[in-house]
Amino acid sequence: MVAVHGSLAGVAKHPCQRTQELSSNSRRSTSVRLLRNNEDCNHLGYKSHMKMKTPNRIRSSVTLSLVEESRGGPFVLWDGIARSMDLASSMGFDGVEIFPPDAESLAGVPIGQMAADRNLSIAAIGTGAGWVKHRLSLADGSAGKRQEAIGFIARIVEVAASLGAGAIIGSMQGRSTPEVSKERASGYLREGLEALDSLAARSSGRVFYEPLNRYETDQCNTLESGCRMIEGLGSTTLLADWFHMNIEEADMARSLREAGDRVGHVHFADTNRSAVGMGHLEVSPLIQALRDINYTGYLSAEVFPLPSSIVAAEVTLESYRRYVS
Numbered sequence: 001m002v003a004v005h006g007s008l009a010g011v012a013k014h015p016c017q018r019t020q021e022l023s024s025n026s027r028r029s030t031s032v033r034l035l036r037n038n039e040d041c042n043h044l045g046y047k048s049h050m051k052m053k054t055p056n057r058i059r060s061s062v063t064l065s066l067v068e069e070s071r072g073g074p075f076v077l078w079d080g081i082a083r084s085m086d087l088a089s090s091m092g093f094d095g096v097e098i099f100p101p102d103a104e105s106l107a108g109v110p111i112g113q114m115a116a117d118r119n120l121s122i123a124a125i126g127t128g129a130g131w132v133k134h135r136l137s138l139a140d141g142s143a144g145k146r147q148e149a150i151g152f153i154a155r156i157v158e159v160a161a162s163l164g165a166g167a168i169i170g171s172m173q174g175r176s177t178p179e180v181s182k183e184r185a186s187g188y189l190r191e192g193l194e195a196l197d198s199l200a201a202r203s204s205g206r207v208f209y210e211p212l213n214r215y216e217t218d219q220c221n222t223l224e225s226g227c228r229m230i231e232g233l234g235s236t237t238l239l240a241d242w243f244h245m246n247i248e249e250a251d252m253a254r255s256l257r258e259a260g261d262r263v264g265h266v267h268f269a270d271t272n273r274s275a276v277g278m279g280h281l282e283v284s285p286l287i288q289a290l291r292d293i294n295y296t297g298y299l300s301a302e303v304f305p306l307p308s309s310i311v312a313a314e315v316t317l318e319s320y321r322r323y324v325s
Contacts, residue, residue, distance in 0.1 A: 058290060059094035060320045061123035061268075061300035062313055066100045069132050074243075074273050074304050075099055076312050081114060089118035091313055097168075097300045099126040101133060103155035112163050122165040123298040124208060124239075124265055127153045130172045137174025138192035139185035139219070150192050154199050161205030166265060168239055169193070170210035175217045182218055189219055190229060193236060200235035208265040210239035213247040221248045223259040230262070237264025241302065242281065243273045256289040266290070268299035268316065275303050275312045277319040287323045299324065 064084040065075035077084035081098070088096050096115065100106050106125075115122055130136040136149035149172060160167040173189050176182040193209060200207050211226040212219075220226045223238055223245070230236045240256060240263050249255045256263060270279030301316040 056296050058287075058295060058324050059121075059123075059298045060092075060317065060324075061095040061097050061298040062088050062093050062316065063097045063099060063300060063302045064088070066098065066105065067129045067132060070099070070129070074269070074302050076301055076303060076305050076309055076316070078305070078309065081109065081111065085114055085118050085120060087310075087313070089120055091317060093120065093313075093317065095121040095123035095298055095300075097123045097126065097298070097302070099128060100156070101129045102152065103159045106159055115163075122160070122163040123300050124166050124168050125156055125160040125163070126168045126170070127156050128168070128171045131174075132171070137172050138169070139174030139176070139180060139188045141177065141180045141184075146188055146192060150195050153192075153196055157196060157200050157205045157207060158203050161200065161203040166206035166208045166237075167196075167200075168208045168210060168265070169196070170212060170239070170241075171216070173209070173212070173217060173219050175219060186219060186229070193230060193233060197230075197233040197236045205235065206264065207233075207236040208239040209236055210241055210267075211244060211248070212241070213244040215247075216244075223249070223255045223263070227259055227262050238262050239265045239267060241267035241269065242276075242286065243267065243269040243271070243302075246271045246281065253285040253289040256286065257292055260293045263290075263293060263295055263297075265297050266295070266299050267302040268320070269301065269303045273304055274306055275301060275315040275319065277315045277322075278306075283319065283323050 062077060063075040064077040064081065066081070071078065077087060085096060111122065130149060130152040136145060136152055138146060138149050140146050140149065153167065153169060153172060157167040174185060176185040196207055209226060209230050211221055211223060214221050220229050223240060226238045230238065238259055240259070242252070245252045245255065268276050270276045270281045272279040276283060299320060301312070303312055303316070305312045
């Protein structure tokens with residue numbers, strides 16, 4: 001079990017600063033061999049791709065879920081850490097984003113070494129199971145439940161920090177309820193983010209706060225409102241999810257530029273939350289905006305595994321190589 005040490009206090013403040021033309025190759029779903037759960041990854045037939053070692057570039061990542069309760073959700077790989085890492089590496093991804101049930105489920109698992117052995121990095125670790133499995137949120141009306149939520153996230157922040165990764169706060173931000181006004185919910189969220197930011201600073205960790213669309217939260221729906229929420233938090237940046245941004249942002253590229261260096265992580269998803277290249281997202285302007293703000297983090301595919309995990313991963317990589325590489 002990962003212990004949490006020290007007080008969780010705030011830190012000093014500073015200002016927050018389609019034509020989607022699928023290549024013929026990206027429609028090769030009929031020629032891509034689908035991976036069944038019992039297939040051996042060693043027989044996938046994909047060639048390993050040499051990864052650029054230059055750190056100052058935008059990198060690719062794919063999501064890996066270990067939470068059975070979220071099966072069918074927008075995560076690409078589902079076959080356990082080792083098999084999923086084998087697949088991600090054989091296809092040529094730079095990293096994996098892990099969605100675990102809790103921090104304790106990762107205790108004793110040599111995740112860092114497993115990733116290094118496959119020439120992968122850990123892009124981020126999600127905390128959403130705190131909501132999916134335990135109905136914990138930072139905006140809960142109960143002070144005890146809010147502290148439980150902070151503890152759940154804090155343990156993942158520490159695990160992520162030990163792996164050189166950031167911890168994502170998305171669905172655990174919560175929302176208002178008949179008992180908790182929107183103003184109070186936002187205040188509770190800010191208090192939780194301050195506590196977790198302080199912990200992250202002490203453990204050399206990072207927190208990625210994710211604005212979600214209006215149908216999932218009434219906290220922060222845009223990057224601009226996200227910037228206001230995390231203003232002054234030195235170890236917390238924004239997760240810019242293109243699926244949510246497509247719903248909420250009037251101009252996605254402009255929003256990325258205005259958020260600037262407050263963008264710490266990107267979810268690489270198309271308008272329909274399928275792999276980029278399977279919807280109608282205008283990708284080039286977004287990549288240019290990321291280059292304009294000198295973004296060198298990950299484009300992580302948090303998308304539905306449709307029509308299969310393999311096809312979703314393959315189309316993601318084809319789009320990544322087309323627009324980024």
